[in-house]
Amino acid sequence: MQKYSIFNLVKNAFSGHQNWDLAWKDPTPKKEYEVVIIGGGGHGLATAYYLAKEHNITNVAIIEKGWIGGGNVGRNTTIIRSNYMHDDNGLFSEFGMDLWRKMSQDLNYNVMFSPRGIINLAHSDAQMNVYARRGNSMRLNGIDAELLNREQVKEIIPMADFSENVRFPIFGGLMQPSAGTARHDAVAWGYARQADSMGVDIIQNCEVTGFDINNGKINGVRTSRGDIKVKKIGLCVAGSTNILAEKLNMTLPIETHLLQACVSEPVKPVLDRVVTFGAGHFYISQSDKGEMVMGGDLDGYNSYAQRGNLPTLQHVLTEGIAMMPFLSKLKMLRTWGGIMDMSMDGSPIIDKTHIDGLYLNCGWCYGGFKATPASGWTFAHTIAQDRVHKLNAGYSLNRFNTGHLLDEKGLGTKTWIS
Amino acid sequence: MLYIKCPHCGMRPQTEFSYGGDATVKRPELNKEISDHEWDNFVYNRKSLRGKHLELWQHISGCRQWIKVERDTATHEIFKTFKADEDVA
Secondary structure (H helix, E strand, O other): OOOOOHHHHHHHHOOOOOOOOOOOOOOOOOOEOOEEEEOOOHHHHHHHHHHHHHHOOOOEEEEOOOOOOOOHHHOOOOEEOOOOOOHHHHHHHHHHHHHHHHHHHHHOOOOOOEOOOEEEEEOOHHHHHHHHHHHHHHHHOOOOOEEEEHHHHHHHOOOOOOOOOOOOOOOEEEEEOOOEEOOHHHHHHHHHHHHHHOOOEEEOOOOEEEEEEEOOEEEEEEEOOEEEEOOEEEEOOHHHHHHHHHHOOOOEOEEEEEEEEEEEOOOOOOOOOEEEEOOOOEEEEEOOOOOEEEEEEEEEEEOOOOOOOHHHHHHHHHHHHHHOHHHHHOOEEEEEEEEEEEEOOOOOEEEEOOOEOEEEEEOOOOOOOOOHHHHHHHHHHHHHHOOOOHHHOOOOOOHHHHOOOOOOOOOOOOOOOO | OOEEEEOOOEEEEHHHOEEEEEOOOOOOOOOOOOOHHHHHHHHOOEOOOOOEEEEEEEOOOOOOOEEEEEEEOOOOOEEEEEEOOOOOO
16 A cells, blocks of 8 residues: 655655555455445444454455445534543543544544544533533543633633623533544545555445345345355444344334534634533534534434435524524535434444344444544454453443443433434 | 424424324333333334334424324425324325
8 A cells, every 4th residue: 555645745746646546446346255344434444444453354345335435424523522421431432532643643644633622511500510520420531521610611712602691601611622523534535545455345336235144143245236245244334224224124222313514604713622502402613624514403303314404404503603693694605414323322332233243333323423433443343253342342232121221411212302 | 394284283384393203103001011122112122214104293383282294204205194093094
């Protein structure tokens, strides 16, 4: 593989950048693989990468119905954080933060990781208490957290509404200084390029049509580009999980819902943090191009449409304007939607299944992007060793049966309300 | 904007309604011994179909009745609406 470096950049400049290698190949599927990963999103690519890097398993195919970067890995708001209260969520995400910090060097690809900090705003005394508790839990797990009062928040984000007679006054906030953002496409491309260079076949435009299961064991997968013999399959398809589960005769604690995001026209640097509104569901950051990147609530009904509806967008942006009134002056540049695998307790599932050789990775709700490296790392471990790692032990499928739910927000099973 | 025909009030915008999830989920019978698996299926497990989906909505800013809506989850087309106690053919 051609290394990306300043020397190679200069060298290739002399030939007008016409001689760069393709970042990944376009192979024809082989008849047999050791492991097949279904879903070429961030998590699937990361899983294949860590299978090769950590477990020396390189006879791997990634099967993707669409194209690399076309799903949720290219549709998110690029936020990376580990500000969770529960141990299972906090330790898993913090392990991921370490991988994020090393990612650009590890992948030889600039993912533009920017640890600019995230601030969750509080709008009441009660909310400050809740944040203090969460911040303490985070610190006990070795995650950085700072509780800010109103004045401290005002110093960091003076453009927010600090006037006296607003409906949701800012009382303070909880900040995780090491949180931030990264370039989402670069994450997908970086993982794809490295996985490819280690021998993984990335097969795009290839739809899974069925599974070959014998005596409760995986024997193969049927695709639109031919049957493939394989003993281990990792399912990593986010919003399409239920479609494949149906082919496997499984019903899962997952519903597929639509989540929108949007960016404004680019403006000069104004916001150097990620900020979330505490009296609703709205989050905002500013991209390197100057666009304000915003998102919030689900559209609120089961959907596979990958495109949103205006009432939700209006609702979300109303919250944004309540928090930062200057946003009302901006023109909207783009809006888009992605389909989320909403789990019944708001936490993901990375586990084995009752079918031998079938491994499940789903339920990422709003937080799939930031989990990309940790999800890939633990899923690769689970597949390679045929047992879960302690980091994803809490993300079991049967926790809904045993009652060990991981309901970070205490929202219950109405996935569309959160 | 979705437009939903409330069987009681007529065609109304989606902003008058609140969603209530899969309408085919049935609570296990009362006073009957049921397995954990059946309970799981009722509380947590969902088919989340792509295509025709029968779901509950409440006309929260209108007549406040619960209704059933048959809607396509891929195209958002609404085929038919029913009263809550109406049988779906």
